[in-house]
Amino acid sequence: MKQKTNWLLVVLGGVGYTALIGASYVANLQYVLFQAATGFSDAEIGAIVGVVGSVALFGYLFGGVLSDFMKTKTLMVLSHFAVPVLLFFLLGMPNHRTFMIIEFGLAFFSIFTYWTPMAKFVSDLGAPEDEGKRYGFFFMASSITGFLVGLVAAYFIRHFDAVVALRNVFLVYMGLNIITGLAIIFSYKEQAVEGEASLDDKFQLKYVWQALKMPAIWLIGIMGFAAYGTGKAMVYLTPYLQDCFGLPLETVQILSSVSAYGIAIFMSPVAGMLTDKMKSATKLLRIMLVGFIITCVAVYLVPVQASFSWVLIVCLCLGAAFYAVDQANWFTPLSEISFPSQVRGTVIGIVSVLEFSGDAFLYNVYGNMLENNGLEAGYKMIYMNIGIIAVVGLLAGVILKKYTRKDNA
Secondary structure, three states: OHHHHHHHHHHHHHHHHHHHHHHHOHHHHOHHHHHHHHOOOHHHHHHHHHHHHHHHHHHHHHHHHHHOOOOHHHHHHHHHHHHHHHHHOOOOOOOHHHHHHHHHHHHHHHHHOOHHHHHHHHHOOOOHHHHHHHHHHHHHHHHHHHHHHHHHHHHHHHHOOHHHHHHHHHHHHHHHHHHHHHHHHHHOOOOOOOOOOOHHHHOOHHHHHHHHOOHHHHHHHHHHHHHHHHHHHHHHHHHHHHHHHOOOHHHHHHHHHHHHHHHHHHHHHHHHHHHHHHOOHHHHHHHHHHHHHHHHHHHHHOOOOHHHHHHHHHHHHHHHHHHHHHHOOOOHHHHHOOOOHHHHHHHHHHHHHHHHHHHHOHHHHHHHHHHHHOHHHHHHHHHHHHHHHHHHHHHHHHHHHHHOOOOOO
């Protein structure tokens, strides 16, 4: 009975993840709709998304420390109720400056108070050997939720103007967060972790310093940065298809939903099971990075002609599949190295700072590439750059082999 309850909590957590993170990253996930509704330029949207990354620079680390002495349930419930309040103020479609300020608040409650508790929540719901599978089903539930939100957004686009459609998307995210917050309050009973350290032990700086000196943590962070940054940059394929290949907005919206969520519905549990079968997340991530590199080369080389749009659609689907593999393994590589248990949240925070730091500047850089070089040349430059980043990540993954227990077993 307990095992069944834990799996239901995994699924519930996945729904809540999309409700929370989807709201914070709406400018990215609903890129075309967001631009049509707000009228913001590529650079302005890049700046809005970049706010999330800026908050992440301190939010992942200090949020990890916060999670080492506050209850997981308390922090998750706080996040799910704070985000709808902030979304309420976006319903009036404010100016760019106000969007930036509210995005800061959304980022705070989706990273600082939520991110590490979410990772601990999934990890603590079962045995370490099944962790990959749990994350797989967690992100499958997240993807199903996101895919349905995307279909609803496509319906809004078809029946309303862009402003009303985006406002309705905000309302959907508000409702999902409130429902999830209430469900966590009444259904999740947080269990004490066996062997959990005392508060005094948790804040001995020598443990944090010991973790920072471990090459494996930095290599996992670099490999994660490359995988995450490359996967997230695949979002630019949808506006590329519209701007340079002539696909209509409604078609692009459907492709955006399929790539962001639809493919992950199937790939997330597969990725989790592959991780458990291979008994090493880092091995699977190295294979995934090779796939990303090949995809980036294909995007860079494809001629900009409407008859070749199918090639980009295939690349979009492949990129989404590879990203689903990465997503299911954001934290599982940590099970392959040793670190002090007293600072588990802090270690997750350190790796998260490295892995997701691209959100602070990459979207800004790519937005400026499009603004300063023209659309066709700008998109080509984006995929040349992320291909290089993927190569660096692959090299870090190869070096990491000598530091992981499972590669040396």
